[in-house]
Amino acid sequence: MRNTHIDLMTAVMSGRCEDLGSLFRFSGKKLLMLAMALLMLMLLAVPAAAEGEAASLVEDPDYYARFQGQNITLSVYNWGEYIADGSDGESIDVNGLFEEVSGIKVLYNTFATNEELYAKLKSGGAGYDVIVPSDYMVARMIGEKMLAPLDRDNIPNIRHLDEQYVYTDFDPEGAYSVPYTWGTVGIIYNTQYVDAEEVTTWDILWNERYMGDILMFSNPRDCVSIALKRLGYSMNTTDEKEIREAFETLKDQKALVQAYVMDEIYDKMEGEEAALAPYYAGDAITMMDENPNLAFSVPEEGTNRFIDSLCIPVASKQKGAAEAYINFLCEPEISLGNIDYIGYSTPSLAAMELMDEETSNDPVRYPPQEILDKTEAFIYLPAETNQLLDRLWTELLSNDQQFSRWTIPVFLLVAILFSIGLNLYRSFKKKRGNVS
Amino acid sequence: MKWLSKTYVAAVMLFLYAPIGVLIFFSFNESKSRANFTGFTLDWYQKLFSNEMILQSLLNTLIVALVSSVIATVLGTMAAVGVNSLRKGPKALVMNLNNLPIVNPEIVTGVSLMLLFVMFKELMGRVGMNFEFGFTTLILAHVSFSVPYVLLNVLPKLRQMDIFVYEAALDLGCSPSQAFFRVVLPEIMPGILAGFLMALTYSIDDFVISYFVSGPTSQTLPITIYSMTRRKVSPEINALSTIIFAVVLLVLLLVNFHGARQERLQRRKGGAAA
Amino acid sequence: MKSKYSALPYYVWMALFTIAPLILVLVFAFTDNNGAFTIENISQVGEYTNVLVRSVWLAAVATVICLLIAYPLAYIMSRLGPSKQRTMVMLIMLPMWMNFLLRTYAWMTILENNGLLNRFFGLFGVGPFDMINTQGAVVLGMVYNYLPFMILPLYTIMVKIDNRVIEAAQDLGASPLKVASSVVLPLSVPGISTGITMVFVPAVSTFIISRMLGGGGNLLIGDLIDLQFLGNAYNPHLGSAISLVLMVIILLCMSVMNQFGEEEEREGMLI
Numbered sequence: 001m002r003n004t005h006i007d008l009m010t011a012v013m014s015g016r017c018e019d020l021g022s023l024f025r026f027s028g029k030k031l032l033m034l035a036m037a038l039l040m041l042m043l044l045a046v047p048a049a050a051e052g053e054a055a056s057l058v059e060d061p062d063y064y065a066r067f068q069g070q071n072i073t074l075s076v077y078n079w080g081e082y083i084a085d086g087s088d089g090e091s092i093d094v095n096g097l098f099e100e101v102s103g104i105k106v107l108y109n110t111f112a113t114n115e116e117l118y119a120k121l122k123s124g125g126a127g128y129d130v131i132v133p134s135d136y137m138v139a140r141m142i143g144e145k146m147l148a149p150l151d152r153d154n155i156p157n158i159r160h161l162d163e164q165y166v167y168t169d170f171d172p173e174g175a176y177s178v179p180y181t182w183g184t185v186g187i188i189y190n191t192q193y194v195d196a197e198e199v200t201t202w203d204i205l206w207n208e209r210y211m212g213d214i215l216m217f218s219n220p221r222d223c224v225s226i227a228l229k230r231l232g233y234s235m236n237t238t239d240e241k242e243i244r245e246a247f248e249t250l251k252d253q254k255a256l257v258q259a260y261v262m263d264e265i266y267d268k269m270e271g272e273e274a275a276l277a278p279y280y281a282g283d284a285i286t287m288m289d290e291n292p293n294l295a296f297s298v299p300e301e302g303t304n305r306f307i308d309s310l311c312i313p314v315a316s317k318q319k320g321a322a323e324a325y326i327n328f329l330c331e332p333e334i335s336l337g338n339i340d341y342i343g344y345s346t347p348s349l350a351a352m353e354l355m356d357e358e359t360s361n362d363p364v365r366y367p368p369q370e371i372l373d374k375t376e377a378f379i380y381l382p383a384e385t386n387q388l389l390d391r392l393w394t395e396l397l398s399n400d401q402q403f404s405r406w407t408i409p410v411f412l413l414v415a416i417l418f419s420i421g422l423n424l425y426r427s428f429k430k431k432r433g434n435v436s
Numbered sequence: 437m438k439w440l441s442k443t444y445v446a447a448v449m450l451f452l453y454a455p456i457g458v459l460i461f462f463s464f465n466e467s468k469s470r471a472n473f474t475g476f477t478l479d480w481y482q483k484l485f486s487n488e489m490i491l492q493s494l495l496n497t498l499i500v501a502l503v504s505s506v507i508a509t510v511l512g513t514m515a516a517v518g519v520n521s522l523r524k525g526p527k528a529l530v531m532n533l534n535n536l537p538i539v540n541p542e543i544v545t546g547v548s549l550m551l552l553f554v555m556f557k558e559l560m561g562r563v564g565m566n567f568e569f570g571f572t573t574l575i576l577a578h579v580s581f582s583v584p585y586v587l588l589n590v591l592p593k594l595r596q597m598d599i600f601v602y603e604a605a606l607d608l609g610c611s612p613s614q615a616f617f618r619v620v621l622p623e624i625m626p627g628i629l630a631g632f633l634m635a636l637t638y639s640i641d642d643f644v645i646s647y648f649v650s651g652p653t654s655q656t657l658p659i660t661i662y663s664m665t666r667r668k669v670s671p672e673i674n675a676l677s678t679i680i681f682a683v684v685l686l687v688l689l690l691v692n693f694h695g696a697r698q699e700r701l702q703r704r705k706g707g708a709a710a
Numbered sequence: 711m712k713s714k715y716s717a718l719p720y721y722v723w724m725a726l727f728t729i730a731p732l733i734l735v736l737v738f739a740f741t742d743n744n745g746a747f748t749i750e751n752i753s754q755v756g757e758y759t760n761v762l763v764r765s766v767w768l769a770a771v772a773t774v775i776c777l778l779i780a781y782p783l784a785y786i787m788s789r790l791g792p793s794k795q796r797t798m799v800m801l802i803m804l805p806m807w808m809n810f811l812l813r814t815y816a817w818m819t820i821l822e823n824n825g826l827l828n829r830f831f832g833l834f835g836v837g838p839f840d841m842i843n844t845q846g847a848v849v850l851g852m853v854y855n856y857l858p859f860m861i862l863p864l865y866t867i868m869v870k871i872d873n874r875v876i877e878a879a880q881d882l883g884a885s886p887l888k889v890a891s892s893v894v895l896p897l898s899v900p901g902i903s904t905g906i907t908m909v910f911v912p913a914v915s916t917f918i919i920s921r922m923l924g925g926g927g928n929l930l931i932g933d934l935i936d937l938q939f940l941g942n943a944y945n946p947h948l949g950s951a952i953s954l955v956l957m958v959i960i961l962l963c964m965s966v967m968n969q970f971g972e973e974e975e976r977e978g979m980l981i
Contacts, residue, residue, distance in 0.1 A: 007588075008863050008866065008867070008900060008901070008904040009538070009863070009904060009907075009908060010585065010588045010589065073653070075652040075653065077652065080663070080666065080667040080668075081667055081668055087483075087670075107652050107653060108489070109652050109655065109663075110663055110667070112666060113942055115941070115942035115943065115944065116940065116941060116942065118944060119939065119940050119941060119942075119944040120940060122944055123550065123554055123939065123940065123944075123946070127568040127569065127570070127651055127652060127653070128652055212840055218926050218942070219942050220942055220943070254927060257925075257927060258843050258925060259843045259925030259926055259927065260925065260926035260927050261925075261926065262666070263666060263667045263668060264666060264667075266667070266668035267470075267668060267669050271469070271470070271471075271822070271824055272823075272824060273822055273823050273824060273842075317566075387945075390942070390943035390944065390945060391943070393942060393943055394758070394929075394934065394937060394938075394943050395757065397926065397927060397929045397933075397937075398758050398760060398761040398929045398934065399760070428892075428896065441782075441786045444782060444783065444786065445783065445786055445787075445798075448779060448783050449801060451779075451854070451857075452801075452802070452805050452854075452857070452858075453805070454820075455813060455816035455817055455820060455854070456805060456808065456813070456816060458816055458819060458820060458826060459812065459815075459816045459819075462819070470819040470822070470825070471819070471822070471824055471825055471826055471829060511719055511720050511723060512720070514716040514717060514719060514720060515716070515717040515719075515720030515721075516717075517716045517717070518715065518716040518717025518718070518720070519717050519720075530717075530721075533724060533728070533729075534724070536728055536732075537728055539907075539911065539960065539964060540732075540957065540960070541911060541912070541914070541915035541932075541956055541957070541960055542912070542915065543915050543917060543932050543935055543936070543953070543956075544732075544735070544915070544935075544953045544956060544957055545731075547735070547935060547939050547946075547949060547950070547953055548731030548732050548734060548735045548953070549727065549731050550939065551731060551734045551735060551738060551946065551950070552727070552730060552731040552734055555734065576727060577727075579723070579727075580723070580727035580728060583720065583723065583724075587720070637807075641807075641809060641810075643809070643810070643811060643918070644917075644918075647940070648939065648940065657809075658809055658811060661809060661811045661812060662811055662918070665811060665815050665818075665922065669815075673812070673815065676812075677808065677812045677815075677816075680808055680809065680812070681804075681808055684804060684807040684808065685804065688800050688803070688804060688807070691800075692796060692797070692800050695796065696793060696796065699792075
């Protein structure tokens with residue numbers, strides 16, 4: 001590494017700063033005061049919550065009140081768009097209400113996929129207290145000893161929940177997880193561009209007529225499970241041949257796919273940037289509210305039925321407060337208000353009773369038994385299968401047939417141009433050397 | 437020729453500013469649409485200022501930037517003094533080392549620091565101590581990538597300095613530290629200041645490295661913006677862009693105005709002398 | 711002057727937070743989950759050759775476009791009066807001060823299928839064109855974000871070229887093209903090579919631009935690394951191996967660029 005570049009780079013980058021420096025000398029004090037004023041303004045701008053509302057929504061305010069004044073901060077790591085935050089002016093602000101009733105400050109961050117959550121925890125960087133993995137990820141985390149066992153006495157509101165979601169295949173004793181929501185995967189489509197009768201099968205995602213108008217999941221498990229189901233295999237297969245076959249079909253599909261997305265899907269479907277995409281039913285409801293042209297359908301081959309659960313990472317330093325938070329989310333009034341905003345299905349029987357009939361009879365939220373019968377839940381996969389999935393997923397995203405067609409010739413062209421340029425430069429230099 | 441070059445400059449400026457203009461324009465849009473302007477509103481600004489997450493991350497950004505650039509400036513200035521007195525060979529070695537973080541891709545710096553902090557966390561865990569990703573890791577990382585810039589800004593000023601001034605101060609009875617603070621420091625101040633500001637702006641702007649080393653308690657503004665762009669996008673982000681643009685414009689105008697005035701003053705002074 | 715020991719904290723800092731992390735990357739690249747030595751990771755990087763090629767290729771295209779746009783502009787700027795120059799430099803820097811995530815986001819809204827550009831084309835009855843989620847959009851994003859890094863070093867060098875040299879060449883009968891190729895171009899070589907480095911290095915390692923404008927299906931090296939550390943395919947060992955390869959690519963690029971700088975310097979000494 002030589003220094004001429006670095007010197008020039010620094011000169012370029014510091015050019016803007018030296019000018020700024022002169023400004024500082026000229027009015028350092030004034031600028032400082034301005035900065036202080038801005039800081040003060042920001043501190044003042046933090047809004048105060050409405051008093052007294054929260055206590056009326058919970059069954060036992062004393063349970064939460066014991067945390068008051070302890071100055072606890074709780075880090076919650078949840079999916080994007082997965083809690084009512086009052087931002088639309090109608091819904092409740094769940095975190096705000098919890099802060100009010102318990103005095104615990106909630107630090108709320110979001111992730112986009114189960115795998116992202118896993119990586120963040122596994123890389124050790126994260127000090128989260130409450131996380132919301134889905135079924136198969138709960139199983140994987142239990143298997144890798146990443147979750148803390150829950151103290152059920154601290155979460156009395158579990159009694160409001162439907163037992164089939166509390167005691168599950170991935171956590172038979174309900175020792176590590178409390179269900180937050182459940183739902184199905186289906187296809188959300190725009191009725192203006194897609195014929196509703198075609199959406200009865202996963203094949204439509206491989207239909208060339210919709211080239212460039214299809215969005216796909218941007219995470220390996222959801223993506224491959226669709227391909228597996230379409231081929232008639234189990235979503236939980238550990239057979240390497242079946243998985244490879246499924247990924248081959250996904251590679252074929254790639255030319256039709258406009259983008260691999262997670263929550264970016266909201267803008268793309270609502271803004272009619274794409275015609276159809278597989279996604280979670282609850283989010284589809286939110287999108288359908290925004291754009292009446294959208295509809296949702298579950299293909300006949302069957303689909304995935306998922307449970308997203310509240311868990312506490314083993315490294316959490318605030319287990320008691322985390323359990324209080326989980327308990328708070330299971331309060332009937334709170335889950336009702338929350339579920340109303342996020343659109344997913346609730347495991348809370350108490351909330352179901354409070355719900356209006358139109359919502360509890362909505363076939364998208366609470367599908368009829370014949371659809372549920374054909375659903376399959378994700379289960380824990382052995383480590384080798386997970387590794388295979390990760391590897392094939394990276395391969396899928398990096399594979400690109402269109403590319404290889406024109407790369408090589410253009411590359412050669414550039415190399416040739418480069419060498420010509422170099423030669424010209426050399427000969428020019430020689431000439432100049434002769435002159436001097 | 438003249439009009440050709442003028443059109444060319446105008447075209448490039450259009451390319452540079454059209455996207456920003458679009459962002460600003462749609463921050464006043466009533467509906468959430470990014471392409472249909474339905475009516476004028478200031479709602480998004482109001483929402484922005486009641487969005488606790490954004491305000492908190494702005495505060496975090498400023499704290500991290502200030503602390504890390506102060507540390508980097510002190511460290512870098514001390515380093516410059518030491519490096520300046522090195523012989524040519526070792527000096528070249530140190531400068532090469534110093535350039536490493538500058539030419540290294542940000543993402544590699546980010547993941548390498550992440551690996552380091554994870555290892556450190558594991559070691560601490562083994563002796564029963566607690567170490568979390570957060571402000572500490574963020575500040576350590578920011579200092580690491582900005583120290584080289586401070587050194588590069590201060591070193592030339594030291595080199596230009598007349599060594600005899602320092603020695604004269606010593607001869608006149610100053611202690612070495614007095615001589616440094618009274619004589620050397622004022623002389624190299626512009627370099628230090630430039631280095632500090634560079635560290636500050638880099639820290640405020642950094643996303644890639646922060647993305648890998650931040651924890652839940654220390655989300656900075658760029659990280660918050662990133663997570664905003666990955667969700668349902670709200671025009672709040674346009675409002676935020678507008679405000680940032682306005683602040684930057686204001687500062688640069690001040691600098692420009694001030695610089696021009698100083699130039700004029702200098703010219704006048706020069707004229708009077710002649 | 712003050713003793714050389716004052717640099718000691720800096721050395722310690724650099725050893726801890728620059729050298730040690732890079733050594734860790736090296737160690738991770740050559741070990742497996744159990745800490746045993748392996749070259750499996752490095753050989754696995756070979757499977758992603760197309761990603762490497764694509765990254766280098768897109769970054770190279772973006773760099774060339776930046777150079778083509780920036781060169782005339784920097785020259786025009788350098789021939790302006792001092793106050794106009796000041797204003798121009800400010801105008802070029804202003805977008806640089808805005809966070810690059812916001813700048814890239816702005817292009818998202820412009821390039822969409824129902825975005826502004828397609829609406830504009832619609833007025834003339836053409837389109838809509840598929841612009842977002844293509845490789846072209848990624849290149850555009852790179853050009854837009856890194857253009858100032860090309861303009862500024864070129865301008866810094868060109869402003870030092872004395873007008874009289876150019877006038878002399880003109881007086882001696884050189885055509886404008888000849889002036890450009892025989893006088894301005896050779897004198898601006900250091901600016902070109904620095905500009906290329908400052909655009910190519912961030913462009914080849916970006917992971918945001920491709921994610922926001924490329925639709926997630928066209929991975930670049932940066933995406934691949936992110937995927938292994940904080941993304942959907944957790945494997946820090948493979949991620950480290952890819953980082954290592956990326957560093958090698960960058961070093962190669964730097965050494966090529968340094969060749970130019972060196973030749974220029976020797977030449978300068980000749981004169």
